[in-house]
Amino acid sequence: MRIARFAIDESVSFGVVEENTIAAVRAHPFGELTFTGHRFPLADVRLLAPILPSKxxxxxxxxxxxxxxxxxxxxxxxxxxxxxxxxxxxxxxxxxxxxxxxxxxxxxxxxxxxxxxxxxxxxxxxxxxxxxxxxxxxxxxxxxxxxxxxxxxxxxxxxxxxxxxxxxxxxxxxxxxxxxxxxxxxxxxxxxxxxxxxxxxxxxxxxxxxxxxxxxxxxxxxxxxxxxxxxxxxxxxxxxxxxxxxxxxxxxxx
Known part of the structure; x- marks a missing residue:
């Protein structure tokens, strides 16, 4: 599974990359993933650093x-x-x-x-x-x-x-x-x-x-x-x- 952090329309989310799309998930990627039902073409989002670590x-x-x-x-x-x-x-x-x-x-x-x-x-x-x-x-x-x-x-x-x-x-x-x-x-x-x-x-x-x-x-x-x-x-x-x-x-x- 490929977990990405992405921006679209001023909002930032985590999502799962599947071929040429990304399926948004709720909250953070730690633990069981819950999908929001929103899916975007990968070409339409801006990939961010996949995580913002404390260190x-x-x-x-x-x-x-x-x-x-x-x-x-x-x-x-x-x-x-x-x-x-x-x-x-x-x-x-x-x-x-x-x-x-x-x-x-x-x-x-x-x-x-x-x-x-x-x-x-x-x-x-x-x-x-x-x-x-x-x-x-x-x-x-x-x-x-x-x-x-x-x-x-x-x-x-x-x-x-x-x-x-x-x-x-x-x-x-x-x-x-x-x-x-x-x-x-x-x-x-x-x-x-x-x-x-x-x-x-x-x-x-x-x-x-x-x-x-x-x-x-x-x-x-x-x-x-x-x-x-x-x-x-x-x-x-x-x-x-x-x-x-x-x-x-x-x-x-x-």
């Missing part, structure tokens, strides 16, 4: 080849950092390049996990019970600020630096799916989730030992090798096999 928890250096391209050895434990909820945007929305503050902004394509229920201290064997589904993500990063600051909050936290979408796929087996990132149609990242150093169940267990996860919270599972800079005017697309495409254009920050 985005990201995993650094979770592909060995990416850790090494950043000049580090693969970590023994997951490396956690966070992105503010205000960084989240949806498909088709613009990534704002903060030219006055950064001279190097990178793409980082990732598979994102969307939590479906309140949970803490989840055993890895039960991680699937608390996951609503999966979506595409771009962990946009001001690389020069990351290197300058020695920690990642500013570099990862700009408004628009966390595109998510186009929807949440609830029936995906995420253990071995293709992940690609293209810039202006050229493939820059090409990997499979089977290459993750720390699996999705292990990540859910690890993060939930630290903090309570709420419905809609997002875990970014890490980016593979091939990260690189974006320029104003670029179009970047993150594709996750079995989920879809997340496309955003880069514009100058006003």
């Amino acid at each position: 985005v928890i990201a995993i650094g250096k979770n592909y060995a080849d990416h850790a090494r391209e950043m000049g580090a050895e693969p970590p023994a434990e997951p490396v956690l950092f966070s992105k503010p909820s205000t960084a989240v945007i949806g498909p088709g929305e613009a990534v704002a390049y903060p030219e006055k503050l950064s001279e190097r902004v990178d793409y980082e394509g990732e598979l994102a996990v969307v939590i479906g229920r309140l949970c803490r201290e989840v055993p890895a064997a039960r991680a699937a019970d608390v996951i609503l589904g999966y979506t595409c993500a771009n962990d946009v990063t001001a690389r020069d600020l990351q290197q300058r600051d020695g920690q990642w909050t500013r570099a990862k936290g700009f408004d628009t630096f966390c595109p998510l979408g186009p929807w949440i796929e609830t029936e995906l087996d995420p253990s071995d799916v293709a992940l690609t990132t293209r810039v202006n149609g050229e493939t820059r990242q090409d990997a499979r989730t089977s290459q993750l150093l720390h699996s999705i169940p292990d990540l859910v267990a690890y993060v939930s030992q630290v903090m309570t996860l709420l419905p809609g919270d997002v875990i970014l599972t890490g980016t593979p090798a091939g990260v690189g800079p974006l320029d104003i005017g670029d179009e970047v697309t993150v594709t996750v096999e079995g989920v879809g495409d997340l496309t955003n254009r880069v514009v100058a920050r006003e």
Whole structure:
């Protein structure tokens, strides 16, 4: 099932995408879905970020080849950092390049996990019970600020630096799916989730030992090798096999 969040006629709803239409549901997508009876052509709605999380928890250096391209050895434990909820945007929305503050902004394509229920201290064997589904993500990063600051909050936290979408796929087996990132149609990242150093169940267990996860919270599972800079005017697309495409254009920050 593909659960999307969409806007039409000034109203915002969740809905289930079925071929070329979207069927609206009442309230939120957590728990049993209740349909309103309204159905719209997908071409007539504007897809939004599929969820507005209370927090985005990201995993650094979770592909060995990416850790090494950043000049580090693969970590023994997951490396956690966070992105503010205000960084989240949806498909088709613009990534704002903060030219006055950064001279190097990178793409980082990732598979994102969307939590479906309140949970803490989840055993890895039960991680699937608390996951609503999966979506595409771009962990946009001001690389020069990351290197300058020695920690990642500013570099990862700009408004628009966390595109998510186009929807949440609830029936995906995420253990071995293709992940690609293209810039202006050229493939820059090409990997499979089977290459993750720390699996999705292990990540859910690890993060939930630290903090309570709420419905809609997002875990970014890490980016593979091939990260690189974006320029104003670029179009970047993150594709996750079995989920879809997340496309955003880069514009100058006003």
